[in-house]
Amino acid sequence: MRYSGISADGRAWRKARRPKKCLLAEHPALRDLVIQKLLLEWSPQQISGWLRTVYPHDPMMQVSHETIYRSLFIQSRGVLKQQLCAHLRRAQSMRRPRAARDATLRSSIPDALCIRERPAEVEDRAIPGHWEGDLLCGTDSTQIATLVERTSRFVMLVKMANRNPSEVAQALGQHVQVLPSELRRSLTWDRGLEMRKHKDFTLASQMQVYFCDPQSPWQRGTNENTNGLLRQYLPKATNLSSWSQEQLNEIALRLNQRPRKTLNFRIPAEVLSSSVALTG
Numbered sequence: 001m002r003y004s005g006i007s008a009d010g011r012a013w014r015k016a017r018r019p020k021k022c023l024l025a026e027h028p029a030l031r032d033l034v035i036q037k038l039l040l041e042w043s044p045q046q047i048s049g050w051l052r053t054v055y056p057h058d059p060m061m062q063v064s065h066e067t068i069y070r071s072l073f074i075q076s077r078g079v080l081k082q083q084l085c086a087h088l089r090r091a092q093s094m095r096r097p098r099a100a101r102d103a104t105l106r107s108s109i110p111d112a113l114c115i116r117e118r119p120a121e122v123e124d125r126a127i128p129g130h131w132e133g134d135l136l137c138g139t140d141s142t143q144i145a146t147l148v149e150r151t152s153r154f155v156m157l158v159k160m161a162n163r164n165p166s167e168v169a170q171a172l173g174q175h176v177q178v179l180p181s182e183l184r185r186s187l188t189w190d191r192g193l194e195m196r197k198h199k200d201f202t203l204a205s206q207m208q209v210y211f212c213d214p215q216s217p218w219q220r221g222t223n224e225n226t227n228g229l230l231r232q233y234l235p236k237a238t239n240l241s242s243w244s245q246e247q248l249n250e251i252a253l254r255l256n257q258r259p260r261k262t263l264n265f266r267i268p269a270e271v272l273s274s275s276v277a278l279t280g
């Protein structure tokens with residue numbers, strides 16, 4: 001068949017017409033499988049990835065997680081019932097785009113930098129000096145700050161009198177100043193308002209602060225895992241105000257001298273020391 005530009009243009013316009021019929025509406029077997037996995041509390045991203053693994057050569061049995069989300073939240077499509085939203089990890093009635101989440105972060109924490117703005121070197125853990133932080137909470141509204149270096153899993157604990165942003169920034173800034181400059185590169189924190197004064201912390205420490213997405217603890221996975229280890233010494237039913245900074249330093253020392261499987265059973269203190277020697 002001879003190519004015709006006019007015919008091709010017409011076909012392109014016909015294919016681009018909106019609304020297009022939803023993929024899940026056109027393929028009942030795929031839709032039923034998606035519903036089955038949603039009822040098992042699988043996330044749309046898990047379903048999409050699993051389908052690509054199980055049906056690698058059948059595009060009719062594959063669907064993106066965004067299509068699943070749209071089918072759930074745009075009920076006019078009439079494909080997936082809204083009741084299935086209750087099986088998502090966050091049983092919400094709508095999904096906010098990433099840009100809107102970032103805008104909310106910046107409005108609640110002035111001049112906040114999102115985690116996606118971190119340098120690439122933070123991700124591969126090749127360069128020491130990038131930290132993750134959080135508040136570990138106890139009873140009676142007490143808390144301490146936990147700081148974990150990503151390369152070595154080296155831990156620092158900071159006594160906190162309260163969650164006042166100015167006092168949090170001051171306490172953290174003073175504590176990290178004992179570190180050499182090559183170990184003060186960045187800090188990744190959750191979206192807690194206790195870090196509203198992050199610019200004061202950066203001024204004192206020369207460490208840029210980056211903030212995670214909401215309800216995304218895996219973005220600080222090293223810190224989350226370390227907080228779990230700390231519960232051996234600081235159970236949830238503990239009033240953390242009774243612990244002195246000296247006692248917290250002793251707990252941190254124990255963790256920093258304990259072999260870690262993720263480090264091939266090396267000791268965090270030794271890994272940190274050798275990392276600094278290599279980059280110094």
